[in-house]
Amino acid sequence: SAVISQKPSRDICQRGTSLTIQCQVDSQVTMMFWYRQQPGQSLTLIATANQGSEATYESGFVIDKFPISRPNLTFSTLTVSNMSPEDSSIYLCSAKTVSNTEAFFGQGTRLTVV
């Protein structure tokens, strides 16, 4: 199994600012993903974080708004840029070791934009 540490756990930010969320895995993983979960809703995939190359974004999400880094196999960051109240949500990172196996989740970052 993999243990994922995500930080910060929560933050309150002013609109127009940016927040970077960090995700650290305790072992090398092949795939890392970033999800958004709005209150009472399901998890929506934002992007796949690719090691050493640009992230792959899902429809409706763009790099300028959600830049992602993955400098190595155990670490990734998601930045929420130029925030507005609509960005208030929980953001979760996820990691998988190999195909067709369990995905593990970080504890999530609860973001409130005021």
Added chain:
Amino acid sequence: GENVEQHPSTLSVQEGDSAVIKCTYSDSASNYFPWYKQELGKRPQLIIDIRSNVGEKKDQRIAVTLNKTAKHFSLHITETQPEDSAVYFCAAIGRDDKIIFGKGTRLHILP
């Protein structure tokens, strides 16, 4: 891309009774189907999963069935207990290894 539909959105069952949650998927190439339980304020936790070469899997009070032809899979919880109250998500993983979630089922276990 993959699309996962989940029903019902809310389910209330009497303690001790069974609960069934159903999901369908669209991509016939999907081959791994996990179920996650999420308690309030916590991260999703895997409770059971099934691969496409298996039709049924059971783990104590929890079972999952898969019908590849019809592209649907179901979660069965027997002898429900208060601690089963949570939100349950089905998911499908396809050829691109991305996990696509259903919209979730809020399960209430009534005393």
